[in-house]
Amino acid sequence: MPSHFAIYTVYGGAKVINKKVEDILNAQINKEFYSAYLYLAMSAYFDEIGLKGFSNWTKVQAKEEVDHGMILFDYIIERDGNVDLRQIEAPEKNFENPSQIFDLILEHEKHVTDSIKCVAELSEDECDMATRHFINWYISEQVEEEATVSDVIKMLNMFGTENPILYHLDKELGKRLYKPHTYKN
């Protein structure tokens, strides 16, 4: 096959993905990688104050956030779109205590849920049903994330944040294992 034909096939064909949808998916990649940064900053803080289990929990979450970003990355490529990696903002790093951090996590995840809803809405408006279907995975993932974080907040509120309580909670959170997230899961 002549090389110019191969080049036309790759670059000259019509894009499968709608430009507006491509843009919002690229913005979402950035948000997922920002989330990973935020959880890593929290993990480092927990490690500094000696809460290894809390540090493990947030580090595992950071890895899952990278997976979320990569699933979007692969999806854009699969739809013959352009991946546009943007600057990642520095995360918050002035943390006060575990309760304040988990409140912050819940607030952050609610923002992410809102931004996923915007992806769903836009893909529907643009009649991109493939993306509308694809993003359902993220909608379910956000429900699970908010519920998990709320459970930790409830425990902190119910049992308090005295050292013996934190010691036990730290042991629990230390059990969280990383399981790679893939879209087909």
Ligand code: OFO
């Ligand atoms: Fe990617 O779910 Fe949290 O941010």
